[in-house]
Amino acid sequence: MGKKIIVFCSSPNKNGNTNTVVEWVSQGARQAGAEIDIVDTARLKYKTIGCVACMGCQRSDAYACVIDDEATPVLSRIPQYDVSVFATPVYMMGPTAQTKVFGDRMFSLFKFDAAGTFTHPFKKGSAIGLIATSGAGKSVSGIKMVRKTFQAMAGLTGQEFHSLLVPDAGESGAVRKNENVKAKAIAFGRKIAKAS
Secondary structure: OOOEEEEEEOOOOOOOHHHHHHHHHHHHHHHOOOEEEEEEHHHOOOOOOOOOOOOHHHHOOOOOOOOOOOHHHHHHHHHHOOEEEEEEEEEOOEEOHHHHHHHHHHHHHOEEOOOOOEEOOOOOOOEEEEEEEOOOOOOOHHHHHHHHHHHHHHHHHOOEEEEEEEOOOOOOOHHHHOHHHHHHHHHHHHHHHOOO
16 A cells, blocks of 8 residues: 655746646646645635634544634645645745744644643654745755754654755746756655555
């Protein structure tokens, strides 16, 4: 049975470089037998801007956000997957605001006690992936900072971490003509389909 992979695509540009790379990664993962679900987190309808620290999730036994909007059922499905991939362009040295809004709501998937220890519902042997694109090929510091953020998340949860960084994607949509990036993206899809 193939891996179950969910991809959170947080690009505001539907036809941009990030979504193109996600298509190629998905192609590679499917070729390797994985089941892929892609969620356009940039277009979910939110009742709040990110986590509002209401702590309702901490008062509940469920690993779920208590805010009733389109993000909540997506968040609750995350533990069912073997690999969760975050796909974002790099804006102003970081992930998009759309990535951050969704990511902050993932706080609901952790339970913290008074001693500061925590539990989470992620499968043992599961992985976190990152697809990050940037048009600024000469300056890769922003894309490296994004990678460090998601690598730290994987470390916190004890999950494997895999990343595909595309620092030379060019202007929006330009990567579609880049066969080298396409080959790397398909190979990355195959790799995460066999992660853990």
